Amino acid sequence: MQKGAILVLSGPSGAGKSTIINAASDEIGEYYFSISTTTREPRVGEENGVDYFFVSKESFEEDIKAENFLEYAEVHGNYYGTSLKPVRQALEEGKLVIFDIDVQGHRLVRAKMNDITTSAFITPPTLSELETRLRARCTDDESVIVNRVENAKDEILAVGEYDFRIINDSIEKATKDFIVLANAARLKEGQEDEEKFLKDWLG
Amino acid sequence: MQKGAILVLSGPSGAGKSTIINAASDEIGEYYFSISTTTREPRVGEENGVDYFFVSKESFEEDIKAENFLEYAEVHGNYYGTSLKPVRQALEEGKLVIFDIDVQGHRLVRAKMNDITTSAFITPPTLSELETRLRARCTDDESVIVNRVENAKDEILAVGEYDFRIINDSIEKATKDFIVLANAARLKEGQEDEEKFLKDWLG
Numbered sequence: 001m002q003k004g005a006i007l008v009l010s011g012p013s014g015a016g017k018s019t020i021i022n023a024a025s026d027e028i029g030e031y032y033f034s035i036s037t038t039t040r041e042p043r044v045g046e047e048n049g050v051d052y053f054f055v056s057k058e059s060f061e062e063d064i065k066a067e068n069f070l071e072y073a074e075v076h077g078n079y080y081g082t083s084l085k086p087v088r089q090a091l092e093e094g095k096l097v098i099f100d101i102d103v104q105g106h107r108l109v110r111a112k113m114n115d116i117t118t119s120a121f122i123t124p125p126t127l128s129e130l131e132t133r134l135r136a137r138c139t140d141d142e143s144v145i146v147n148r149v150e151n152a153k154d155e156i157l158a159v160g161e162y163d164f165r166i167i168n169d170s171i172e173k174a175t176k177d178f179i180v181l182a183n184a185a186r187l188k189e190g191q192e193d194e195e196k197f198l199k200d201w202l203g
Numbered sequence: 204m205q206k207g208a209i210l211v212l213s214g215p216s217g218a219g220k221s222t223i224i225n226a227a228s229d230e231i232g233e234y235y236f237s238i239s240t241t242t243r244e245p246r247v248g249e250e251n252g253v254d255y256f257f258v259s260k261e262s263f264e265e266d267i268k269a270e271n272f273l274e275y276a277e278v279h280g281n282y283y284g285t286s287l288k289p290v291r292q293a294l295e296e297g298k299l300v301i302f303d304i305d306v307q308g309h310r311l312v313r314a315k316m317n318d319i320t321t322s323a324f325i326t327p328p329t330l331s332e333l334e335t336r337l338r339a340r341c342t343d344d345e346s347v348i349v350n351r352v353e354n355a356k357d358e359i360l361a362v363g364e365y366d367f368r369i370i371n372d373s374i375e376k377a378t379k380d381f382i383v384l385a386n387a388a389r390l391k392e393g394q395e396d397e398e399k400f401l402k403d404w405l406g
Binding site: 123125126127128153156157159160163164165166177180181183184186187188191194197198200201202203 | 326328329330331356359360362363366367368369380383384386387389390391394397400401403404405406
């Protein structure tokens with residue numbers, strides 16, 4: 001039995017997910033932030049094992065065949081995925097595993113580990129506010145911003161699949177909400193899957 | 204817009220729901236515990252407006268026709284239901300509305316107020332432990348106990364429809380879990396329904 005629990009966060013780039021997790025970091029107990037594996041090239045300033053695990057396409061495809069991914073997807077010719085091994089290890093250590101993954105990834109985690117999973121969609125209050133924030137960062141060029149906005153329009157349609165919505169209109173409020181959410185996610189720590197629970201319960 | 208949120212609790216009679224709510228009462232902020240309306244006769248010690256609203260069959264059926272119930276059911280020839288009016292009022296006052304209702308009632312609340320609803324199934328660790336507790340109370344005769352155990356066997360099969368499970372093997376632990384749950388339920392305070400949220404968000 002795995003002793004930990006899973007908290008999936010999705011939401012557009014620019015929603016403030018990383019900021020919120022960092023701000024809440026001291027108040028949510030021991031957790032493991034799942035690092036994705038990708039075949040895309042590292043950008044300036046990105047570190048292997050911090051931002052992503054950077055691997056070759058061959059290595060990624062071998063891991064797909066060996067069923068070493070909890071979830072993966074191909075986006076614009078690059079693979080992105082979550083390796084099972086570090087997640088399993090963190091769960092065995094009783095940690096809360098936090099994922100920052102997309103709508104598709106959330107579906108796959110739900111399908112495989114529903115009984116220990118809680119999820120939230122984190123978003124700025126409106127699409128136009130998202131666009132404003134992306135431009136204010138001055139880190140992305142226009143085509144990247146347009147792409148992120150289009151993605152956000154698609155992803156928001158899946159908001160109903162999530163247990164909770166967090167509207168980030170104030171970082172203090174969103175961080176407080178996130179701490180409540182992390183505590184709630186821990187209610188599922190070590191929870192048996194439904195079939196086993198029912199078998200044991202009925203005796 | 205309604206400013207409050209809903210927390211639905213289900214689980215077998217003998218799971219300790221009332222004990223847990225009372226124990227947590229000082230720590231979960233302002234809430235309204237929804238009182239059901241019934242056409243059955245009051246038992247010794249039961250008070251109108253405390254345990255139930257006791258009404259006539261005619262009055263109940265009028266309220267059904269007038270769509271005054273959030274949910275209702277007929278059990279062994281008696282009606283049981285939740286009047287909409289006090290629930291709406293408590294929600295408008297921004298309170299957390301707590302329901303102690305059955306699996307069927309949970310489905311109906313979900314269908315009508317999904318966006319502000321969080322739910323948990325509260326249960327003793329096993330069916331045989333439930334039976335032990337029911338006998339230890341010495342308040343029910345054998346046929347009632349048998350009936351409650353049979354009901355529990357049916358209701359537990361719906362455990363997967365709930366957001367959370369709370370296993371009451373220690374009242375202290377279950378109360379702590381319930382407080383976390385009530386805080387999480389408040390994350391949905393005033394949450395717009397999905398359709399309206401998407402419309403506003405996309406702008």
